[in-house]
Amino acid sequence: MLTDILQFIGVLFCLFTAFLIRFRLNKDNSFSGHLLATLLFLIAVCNSFYLFIIYGIINYFPYLYKVPAPITFLIFPLSYLYVRAVLNGENSFKKVDAIHLLPFVFFMVNYFPFYIMPLDEKSQMVYEITKDFSKTYIGQDGLLPEWVNISCRALSSILYLILQWHLIITFFKHKTHISSKQFALVKKWVFDLTIIQTVHSVSLIILYIANALMAMNIIPFAHFIHIVLGLFVSGSFLFVSCYLLWSPNLLIGLPYISFKNYDATVNSPKPDIGSVFSELETHLNKTKLFLDPNLKIDTLSRATNIASRKITHTISESDYNNFNDYINQMRIGYAAEKIKDNYLDTYSVEALSLTCGFNSKNAFYRAFKKAYGCTPGQYDSNNLDSDNHTIEP
Template identity: 45%
Template sequence: MFLDFLYVTSVFFSIVTALVIWFRINKVHNFSAHLIATYLFLNAICFGFYFVILYGAINYFPVLYKMPAPISYLIPPISYIYVRSVLYNENRFRKRDLLHLIPFLFFVANYFSFYTMDLEEKRIIVSRVAENIENVYTVRDGLLPEWVNIMARASQSLIYLFFQWWLLIGFFKRNKENVSKQYRLVKKWLFDFTKLQTLYLISLVCLYVVIFFMVIASVSAEDFMVQFTRVILAVSYLLISGYLLWNPNILIGLPTLLITDANSPTEPQELLLLNIFTDFNTQVQQQKLFLDSSITLSLLAMKTDTSARRISEMISASNYANFNDYINHLRVAHSEKLIQKKYLEKHSIEALGKVCGFHSKNAFYRAFRKEYDCTPKEYSARKSLQGL
């Protein structure tokens, strides 16, 4: 029951995070954001299908059986391309990325005979699986034995994980001198994401090995070994699925890296963006656009006649973690000016936060403490003492 709770929670977090990115956060259609949302959603489908079989619901939808099997071959390449797109600020697939579809298409062809099978025949196979979930690994549903699918999935996952680490380590070795706040945030996220994937895939491969020897090779294994492997698998997947929800700065920022090319004969991209940002920042402050509590990246883009993507790039190059970090910085700076003008002598802290564009008192407190390492009330008292 505890394991089931972990699995269900993980699937729920994955779906919620994916939907939040697609319909609330990624309104500017950032390529890497689409990839991480797709990664989470496909993981939820494949992971959640386990319960559809375990609790016999597959009997009502026999046509869906084996649908997630080929889909699982899309998850490792999507993860790899996501990391690559963040590192190199890519906004589309490369032509050679079509090669990543080969395993997926191969196993679609492998199960094609099952997909086109008569519905009554499918019901017979599915009912056997629903009665005993171990039949998932023994019943031959495609052209190849099921153990081939298991071993291929494990091998593909490990290969992509290796190249993902290779990509990350190589990139950050070549770019050691960039120490901006945004750079450190993205670096931490990508390494944490890959570390959690490593734990998840190692536990998944171990589970596959145990299943292979228990079910296919008919070798007995300790129940403790099976349960321990499943717990590690569930916990690692829970951490992957919930990481962005627990770290909203990353979720809201959906960051990309901007690296200056020292060998470029033209003006470095980051320096150019900083110059543009100076004028943009002046416009935002003069018009006090940050005081609008409903301001979003797309709305700010429209009011300043600047593309949302360019605003994101400028903010990233300007040492802010993300759009919210930038807007909150301006709001807190404005609140500090009002405190200096004795605003709190006649108004509440909640009123101060509201007039500065914050939705709630708690949000105002968090942003203010981040800037000044104290509450607005403490800051006001400190300034009052200094004025005596």
């Protein structure tokens, strides 16, 4: 039951993250962003069918039973292509990438007899499977026995993990001279993603083997094996989506590394970053756009005609933690000027926080204390003491 709950939550999180990337965050229409959203969506779809089967929901939609089986052969190729696109800055598929579709097409053909089966027969088969889940891996729903599908899926995951690890290790081995924050962020992400996928794949393969051996009565049924391995399998894709949601620097603008002419500019990246900051601050100070409490990176991007990914990259190369930190520091600077102009003699600190674009007084206090090491009231007192000291004879 615990693994089922974890799997259900993982499906919801993957769907939410996929739609968030597809419809809200991928403003630049990046190829890698589309791949990541598709990858998370397919993971959610394929894993949801396990729940549909064991809880009998699939009986209401028997014609969908074998739809995800070929799709599972797209997940690891998509992951590999996504990592390759992120690292190499690719904007489209290569012609040779069509080869990654072969397993998917092969197993689509394999299950063709099931797809054209009369609905009554299909419903009966699905009903029997919901009563005995072991038939999903020891039966034969297509031209080939199910163990062939499972074996090929396991071998495919291993093959693509090897390719993905080789791609990552080779890539970063030749980029040891780069030490930017954005580079470190993306490096950690692709390594962590591949580690999570490796844990998922190894756990799933062990679970396949254990299920097959138990179904054939070679080893006794052990519920704890399902629980332990199920936690690793179900928790892995939940962790991927949570990882992204907890790392806004990865999702805002999406992870990428710009290596076009990077080697030629790696020793002098500051001028470009400085010019972007100068352009941003000129516009923000002129329009006071930072006072908008709902300001988003894509709003600033449209207002300045600077790509959101470029803004994200520029901020990641600076001392700011993220976009919100950058905007909050501008708001705090504005608040300090208002305090110097005796704003607090007439209005409250809460009014000041709202005027400066903060949604709450607590957030304003935290940001102010981070910038000046004191509260707004203390800053006002210190400023007043400084003025009194200046006018003394």
